Amino acid sequence: MGTVATYNLKGLSHEYCLSLFKKLAFKEGEENLYPNLLEIGEEIVEKCKGVPLAVRTLAGILYSKVDERKWKFVRDNEIWNLEQKQGDILPALKLSYNQLPFHLKQCFAYCSLFPKDYEFISSLLVQFWMAHGLLQSPDNEKQELEDIGELYIKELMSRSLFQDAYADASFGYTFKMHDLVHDLALSIAKGECSVVTKTSTLATGVCHLSILESGQEVTTQLERLSKVQTIIFKTEQPMSILKACISRFKYLRVLDLSDSSFEVLPNSIGSLKHLRYLDLSLNYEIKQLPDSICKLYSLQTLLLGGCSNLERLPKGIRDIIRLRFLILTTKHTCLSEKAVGCLDSLRFLMIGRCENLKCLFEGMEGRLTYLRTLIVDECPRLSSLSLSIKHLTALETLAIMDCEELSLTEMEGEDNQDLKLSLQKLLIKGLPKLEVLPQWLQGSANTLQLLWIEECENLKALPEWLPHLKSLHSLRIAACPNLSSLPEGMEALTALRELEIRDCPDLSRKCREEDWHKIAHVPVIYLEWTRFPIEKEDSVSE
Template identity: 60%
Template sequence: MAEIAFGIIGNVLPKLGSVVCQELSLAWDIKSDLKRLERTMSTIKEVLLDAEKKQASDPLLRLWLGQLNDVIHDAEDVFDEIEYQALRNQVVATHGSTSRKVLHSFSSSMTHAFPFKLAHQIKSIRERLDEIAADKDKYNLTQQREDGHVNKRVNVISIVGLGGLGKTTLAKWVYNDERIVQTFPLRMWVCVSEDFRVTRLIKEILKSVCGIIDENWNADTLQTRLRELLNDKKFLLVLDDVWNEDRNKWIELRDLLIAGSEGSKIIVTTRSHVVASVISTDSTYNLEGLSQDDCLSLFVKCAFEDGEDKQHPNLLKFGKEIVEKCKGVPLAVRTLGSLLHSKVDEREWKFVRDNEIWKLEQKENDILPALRFSYEQLPIHLKRCFAFCSLFPKDHEFYSDQLIRMWMANGLIFDMPINKEQDLEDVGELYINELLSRSFFQDASEKLPSLPFYTFKMHDLIHDLAILVAQEECSVVELGNKNIAGTIRYLSFLEMGQGVPNYLDKLTKVRTIMPTGVQPLPMSLVEVCISRFNYLRLLDLSDSSIEVLPRSIGTLKHLRYLNLSYNIKIKKLPNSICKLHNLQTLLLHGCSRLERLSKGTGNMISLRYLAVTSKYMCLLENESFNSLRSLSLFSCLKVKVLFQEMDGCLTNLRTLVICDCPSLTSLPFNIKHLTALEYLAIYHCPMLSLMGGEDHNQDLKLSLRSLFIGNLPKLEFLPLWIQGYANTLQHLEIEDCKNFEALPEWLPTFKSLHTLEIIDCPYLSSLPEGTHRLPALRKMNFEGCPRLSRNLDGKVSPRSLMYQSFCSMRTRGYFNKSRRSGKELSIGR
């Protein structure tokens, strides 16, 4: 809890000194309250790091932190409301108004009831915080810085062991072994976790083989499809991380697996011997921990660079003692080794060895103290971001860009004083990289230049840790949940009925509502959430069959993230949505009946990410989106023009994705004025010509690094405006452009070009002279270009990076099929 309060205080303190707060203080005589509030918060912040370390062994201190956490959240809500009022007045003023006019507009409203209410709330918060601060000395806090056989034809093998021992890793080695691949024509892998609903498991088994299935299939159809899949085939099925102790559920699943041929195998990984006995396995492998020698070898690899350990024999002595405490658990060893990587100060190693957290009582399946200790060593900002991840189910595949936007919406990414050209999205990227480096995230996919995101997961044991540290703030709700703490502010729904749960009555300050299971939120719950939770920052209503979005959505003045994707019945949005001046992310992809964006959408002056499917002919008409960083257009079937006027608009746009827009005829003539644009992807636009904008201005500072073009039959040559990116373009990929004839003679001037990919362009016959002398070129690949006279690397490479990226986009969410209509749609997340 201390890290939460620390982070929020860090957000609130700069706001106390803002010009808007000063205007408010002068108008309502609360200057002394603001000054005192600032001093008290600063004083409390200084001791929060010490409180974080001591709370585990002091119940009264934890109670004090809970009270502090509550009032700090209330303070953030109040000052967030003040900022919203400033944004609202900025919108009311003309876009050309000076800041003085905006401030004057805000000042003139000080006589109204709204600021009076805020002033009263500030006084109340100051009094509550003073009372809490008076008790801090009691805790001596010091200032610190920072069943049997399946018809006897299918054998079941269990791998049992504590979390982090490597059960899943062992199962993966078996699953991917070449001998296994040759022995079992059909292999399937399903991550089970706590959700052992047989219908869900059948779906996951089918998806493991088929990739995509019809989510609307009923239970009978699913069982029929499964039997057809397994019929007389020798299969290997891995059920990873099973917790189910209900024998009846296992029998129900087992009876559906008898169609496989003799010699089929099921491998079950579980932490529980009870589970292994319930499924009556033929063989059980009790996975033991690593030997001390193996643990030390792994620890050395994680803590030192190659050979560096020999230079620090004094540290190895401490390393051996630390490894002993890990009890042979590889994940604990790797995590602590990563924690101490490149640290050569003996004091840091002693601190890890001697920390009191090792003394905490540990039961058989508890979170290992080693991992909890590594969490304690995270910086405050990473603790809060890590805890937020507890809202997702086990084995969830995170998308980097989506998670960053969710962190941003909840104020978990601080605008730190780093490179001033970096956006909050860049800071979020640093957060993910650091959590990956510390082993809190794992299995990261390759960062392909053709994709603006990558994926990663959390180990089950790490996920348990996230749940443990976030339990005061975050809750995953399943059917039958009754006891929800009143302090919960972040809710995800794994499984829902159709009604509105009674426990929501005691929740008043919820900030996040989102579904993480296969079921969308029912409309009755949607209406309650919008009307009751006035402090919402993140609201996910995707695939909810909404026909009419309630007008009251405009009252959610704190909202930063709104996901309305795949609501295929929505035809228009209420004009009140334009009052969401704090909104950063708006997802409207897959809304195939949406006629147009609301008039006045430009009033959402904080909007940074927009993904949209629309039937309207002009996407952004007479609107300005100066805060927008990413714009994605998917299946906008009637759009002919992107922007009516673009001068002075989209000046901060970094990513532009255009896909499945069959009526689009041209890009904006002055697209070269998008000086911040780094990533441009254009796919499936049969009427689009890229020509235009040839009057390139050499004085413009351009930023484009990646350009991806696919399925543009009108493309014969690259337009001249691309030459303006000769100093910045790193990746150029062209695919399935049937009439593309030649690369331009000026291509060899692209001094930063790393990758050149041209796929399925049958009329391409030669390369410009000097292409092989491109100074930065690392990879050049050509496929499906029969007229090309020669391939520079002398061989035909495997199927191209572009094709792999395209398939990756298809499987990871950019080109999924609509679950309702079966029509292929391009989506974002």
């Protein structure tokens, strides 16, 4: 119920797994008679990743067998390829899967397309599911599809089908699937989702592909298919394969070309009328997008992050009116209404690593009314957002990081006192020109839950209205050396649960001494020079 910290049970150590494996795979006293099998057994144990039931399953398959070929077969095959009986690992895992409602079974199976140890980004996986229409329609008008996708992820986590969740800098989070859970997804999705190699055998009805290798063997396999809706290129491919996929698979919904080095895209890409998800991330060669891309009227997700040589966006991009999720790196100096006119439906916008960018959103007054997340990162010349905060009534998450020329003063409106905003999370980091927090933050007095301020060396004082943020539960202040005190009335922040102050020597000292009464009510406090959270019973000197 949360009365004490959660204890996360770890997997069995390699030493104990190996001991268990020896006991179950060999007859008593015989393990030392077969050193060659023991060596293979160590590699099999690694495959189990600390799960005792997996050790028991694989050891049981090999019990009393001394044929080295059979041991290598177990070592080299996915667990779902091995014959198992009731009570073994895969049937046991499948019990969790069988309890899932149908829509979650579909979403889980699609995750088999990604490799083992893949780090899923929550927001992108939701977009991937959305592209295939896997998210149920909302029960009420206010609920967004993105919220439904987040609920799906949390449900799969609660059933231990996802694990190792970590928050990232922009308030999203990443997670992984255990190798054995990935094997389960493979076993469920085979026939519909396939990983393509030179030696793979594809069912004719397969719809979703992750292509790990290139060559004529791969091309030949693709020629047998016709119903493909997903293509994820996980290795560099020639233009000929891309053109062949575009011409053959007219019902593509997801096309992932991330980490590729195509200098141009074929004009034929505009023929993919059903395409909803296009990923061109980290393509350092591409300079322009073909004008035909503007015919992708169903496109919901466009990922252009890390495309550092992209000179411009096509003029007709304003016609992609269903776009909900956009990540952009460009050589543009100004993103104006003329350059990006497709923002009316956007829910998520990230603009990062734009070295030439000087202004944002020029002429876009009132165009971002559905925007919920805005991230601006590593734009060293950006001096103006040209943005009036009063129109961003749906904005929930705002992160502005490493923009040396930005002060945020231009975001002030004329009637900040009457603003009614929905902002819940705000991260300000690496803004040396920021001297005061913007007044418009008061418009989120009833909604702001998380406020992080980092590396703002010229921020001189925290505003006297800071205690008005009644919903604030996490406050982090780091590397702001000119801050020397907290404002009066911090005791009013009764919702505050975590306070972190580091690399602010004067502020940290004062919080330990004369300002301690302002923060004594906060359950968890991290101050400079402390390794562990200060608890209520600890003395100030600690």
